Amino acid sequence: MxxxxxxxxxxxxxxxxxxxxxxxxxxxxxxxxxxxxxxxxxxxxxxxxxxxxxxxxxxxxxxxxxxxxxxxxxxxxxxxxxxxxxxxxxxxxxxYPSAATLEKIQNKGIQKNFYLNNKIPTAGFDIFSSKKALLDAIEEGKRKFPFVWKSTTGGYDGKGVAVIKSKADLKELSEAECIAEEMIPFKNELAVIVARNPSGEVKTYPVVEMEFHPTANQVEYVICPARIDPEVAKKARNLAKKVSEAFQHVGLLAVEMFQTKEDNILVNEVAPRPHNSGHYSIESSYTNQFEQHIRAVLDLPLGNTNSKVGGIMVNLVGDENHEGEVLYENIEKIMAINGVTPHIYGKKITRPFRKMGHVTIINEEIQEARKIAEEVKNLIKVISKK
Amino acid sequence: MxxxxxxxxxxxxxxxxxxxxxxxxxxxxxxxxxxxxxxxxxxxxxxxxxxxxxxxxxxxxxxxxxxxxxxxxxxxxxxxxxxxxxxxxxxxxxxYPSAATLEKIQNKGIQKNFYLNNKIPTAGFDIFSSKKALLDAIEEGKRKFPFVWKSTTGGYDGKGVAVIKSKADLKELSEAECIAEEMIPFKNELAVIVARNPSGEVKTYPVVEMEFHPTANQVEYVICPARIDPEVAKKARNLAKKVSEAFQHVGLLAVEMFQTKEDNILVNEVAPRPHNSGHYSIESSYTNQFEQHIRAVLDLPLGNTNSKVGGIMVNLVGDENHEGEVLYENIEKIMAINGVTPHIYGKKITRPFRKMGHVTIINEEIQEARKIAEEVKNLIKVISKK
Missing domain, CATH: 3.40.50.20 (Rossmann fold)
Structure with a gap:
């Protein structure tokens, strides 16, 4: 060594x-x-x-x-x-991850084909070389509404993804290569982080659940462990492991998944690195995702992925009405609550919806953590100085 | 704010x-x-x-x-x-801590007198302005063997402290001002870290226990929670709080104590800063001691001092037979054990007994952590490159 x-x-x-x-x-x-x-x-x-x-x-x-x-x-x-x-x-x-692995992930069209070829369940899709090719397919009746449009490259933090319900929604789309994906009426959006080292040791973290705002289509809370049936959780972890091994991935792989109404698990997409859905691990896990990534890429033994306590992560994004030098309003109030830790990323300028930090809420009882998380979300504001 | x-x-x-x-x-x-x-x-x-x-x-x-x-x-x-x-x-x-507080702590003679004046139980002692004054007192029969000798200034990591059982032990002592302290036949050596902010909010961490090597007079394990009666633990935390408030201390104060055979608690000495006995908190506690120190000195609300899981800390000190560029032998072996985290301080050169890092072992069961800690201690060696 x-x-x-x-x-x-x-x-x-x-x-x-x-x-x-x-x-x-x-x-x-x-x-x-x-x-x-x-x-x-x-x-x-x-x-x-x-x-x-x-x-x-x-x-x-x-x-x-x-x-x-x-x-x-x-x-x-x-x-x-x-x-x-x-x-x-x-x-x-x-x-690590290798160029070969990254190449299979960087382009979402290649990534989706990889799932097909490796019998990894995923939502049905078609790849279109350009916007024109997509429009032609719609014109010819080969592609029906609704569907999920994704740019094959350059997507990040919800950019490069759109739900298309009618012709009117097509206007804003870029000219780039894209995929049109079947809309999955899912029960839950889940994620599992897999760690794998060059020696082939593999460990999965517990399943996390993305809880969405009841009206706005935005993730509000990442909750670990997910409030799902243990059998479904087992299935999700096994599938994530299969995905990591198929990619021969080294490092951390965040596998985002849908739990369908029939409790099937479909892979949505992967990120070959530490991931927003694993931030809770800094406070909750025996080995946090960042330490685990370092262990994995250096071919050190992987650490215990179990949680010490339940954890919920809330993103701190810039308030939509503020731009300028950042101020974390009420941060001292959330710090007064048991088990609450803010993480400030160090960006001096806030902009609407910019990811500025996150807050972790830990508690032995996940339902209690969930209540506190809501309190935190209502208190803290990422604004600019007057 | x-x-x-x-x-x-x-x-x-x-x-x-x-x-x-x-x-x-x-x-x-x-x-x-x-x-x-x-x-x-x-x-x-x-x-x-x-x-x-x-x-x-x-x-x-x-x-x-x-x-x-x-x-x-x-x-x-x-x-x-x-x-x-x-x-x-x-x-x-x-x-923070203030100059006035530090002044009462920096000199061990002043510190001991402070305990007397504030009715804080501590081992009996005499202060001597020089080695000669101590020798005179022994000669005149005013000071009897055995006693614990401490230099009033400059002590650190066990330096500046000696157990004196006979005249022969006096030879090596420095000429400096010193105290001669009654030897306490203690059951346990305990420590409590207290956090206090300028607004006067105070929190204590759980009591930790220093387990000594059965023959060598050296702390081997710092164990949290201490394996002591809850009533004794409560008494120790209350006393530590009293000490912090007496000093009007701001920041972290590590209070080292003796549990006597009669279950009395005596204050041994304090350190006005994060402390070796609190390193376990990085992995075990809701709020680790370093975050707590930052919260305290900035007058932010103090964090939860409870533990998520039991923790044991083992110091990584340089092997007595090695000096030179450091090598952490078997570090990958201890990292393969569940709940084991090495901390490497970043000193390039190892010397006999130099503090080079520490290892934390966490587990829901403190007895299980204790077994693993022994395994860790037997495996890892801080040596120099061949």
Whole structure:
């Protein structure tokens, strides 16, 4: 085994956002040296790494040059130059997840075909090379309303996804390659994080549940454990494990799933990195997702994925009526509540709906945590200074 | 309330060792700006703060200049220039713990007299202005063997303390001012961490127990909760709270205590900062001691001090036969055990008995954690590279 701890070993991280920032808590805990690159010179991860560089993650030469100075390379965002990763792998730099795995995930059309080929249940879909091809199919009656439209590339935080119910909804769509997906009338939206290391050790985290706002189509709470039947939970964890193994994925893979009305589980999509749905783990789990990611990519033994206590995560997004220097109104009030921990990502400027942080609520009783989560959501506001 | 989060507010920390390093995980989590000063340019806290400076913490001008650039000043080590703290307080820089509190603690003679004056039970003692004064008292029969000798200043990690059973043991003692303390035949050595903020909110952590090696006089395990009668635990927490309030202490105060054979609780000594006996809290507690210290010194509401699960801490000290570039032998083996987390402080060079890190073992059952802790202790070795 390589000596990672207080040694000359260097882990490279492509991307310096909040996911990278939370990864760095763990590299500091283990005293593992890190290099970070991000296009934003004020990126949340610029502090707490050993070396920070400003650079374009989609630029071949930039990624290649950055990668050549580290021993193992990972990423906290999918939008990175895959050709550079391939070249680095050829040169002997370990890249986890691998370029081959990322290639199967980065394009949602390829990802969906991968599920078909690997007999992984997923919603029915068609791929269209352009908006025109989609419109033609509708015109010819081959594609009926309603459906879910997804851009095959570049989607993030709900961007690049739209529910299409009629011709009027088509107007705003981009010209890019896209998929049209069957709408699943699901009971629950679930997620399972899978950790897998190069030696093939695999562990799944408990199933989390995304609770939506009753009227607005927006996730309000990520709840662990999901309030579902244990048999359904077992099925979801097994399916997530199957997906990770099919991809030969190394690191963390967040598998988002639908629980249908018939209690079938369909894979929606995956993210090959620590994930918003795993933030609860910092306070709840024996091993949080960021430590687990570091363990996985360094081929260390995976940690216990069980929870110590129930956890609920609430995203802190910028208030829709505020833009400017951020102020976390009532943060001291939520901190006065038992088991409440705010995480502030370090973005100085708030904008409507910008992800600025999250709050974790832990409690031995998940129903009690759920009540407190609502109280927290009603109290805290991400606004700008007057 | 001041706006601490992603703002221009600056917290200054005197000392950049492992305690400071672990504090910085929490300031990063809250995105609070930090300035750190330490005499060692390679100090564990040099990374993850916003500004690092090399400097002498006992030098008046250095501390004054450093403190003038921050809004609130705290420390992670007692050995700092108190006159500079006083001057900064006069100038309106908030210093927590205060210079007045630190002054009562820094000198063990003053600390012991403080206990007497405040009716806080502690072992009987005499103060001697020099070694000669102590020797004279022994000669005149005023001081009998055995007793515990303590230097009034500069003691740390067991240095500056000796058990004196006969004249022969006196030889090695320094010339400094000292106290001679009654030897307490204790059942258990206990500790309670108290958090107190400037508004006067006080919370105590559960009692921890120091388990000693059966033959060597060395703490092997710090165990939370202590395996003691709940009535004794309650008494210890109440006493610790009384001590904190007597000192008007702000921040964390670690109160080390003896449980006598008659189940009386005597205060041994205090440390006005996060403490080795609270490291378990990172994994075990709803609010870990470092987050709690930050909350306290910023006058934020204090967090829940309860434990999610039982925790045991084992110090990682340098093997007595090794000196040089550090290697953590078998670290991957202990990481394969459920609930085991190593913390590596980031010191490149190991020396016999140097504190290099610690390992936390958590488990719902404290007896099970205790078994695993022994396994961990037998496996991991802090050695130097061949």
């Amino acid at each position: 390589l000596n990672y701890f207080s040694s000359d070993f260097k882990l490279g991280i492509l991307g310096g956002g909040q996911l990278g920032k939370m990864m760095l808590y763990e590299t500091r805990k283990f005293d593992i040296q890190t290099h970070v690159i991000d296009p934003n010179p004020e990126a949340p991860s610029r502090i707490a790494c050993n070396y920070f560089e400003q650079g374009d993650l989609m630029d071949y030469e930039t990624v290649l040059k950055f990668g050549r100075n580290v021993d193992v390379l990972t990423f906290e965002i999918e939008g990175v130059n895959i050709e550079a990763l391939k070249k680095l792998e050829e040169e002997g730099i370990k890249t | 001041l706006n601490y989060f992603s703002s221009d507010f600056k917290l200054g920390i005197l000392g950049g060792g492992q305690l400071g390093k672990m504090m910085l995980y929490e300031t990063r989590k809250f995105d609070i700006q930090t300035h750190v000063i330490d005499p060692n340019p390679e100090a564990p806290s040099r990374i993850a703060c916003n500004y690092f400076e090399q400097g002498d913490l006992m030098d008046y001008e250095t501390v004054l200049k450093f403190g003038r650039n921050v809004d609130v000043l705290t420390f992670e080590i007692e050995g700092v220039n108190i006159e500079a703290l006083k001057k900064l307080e006069e100038e309106g820089i908030k210093t």
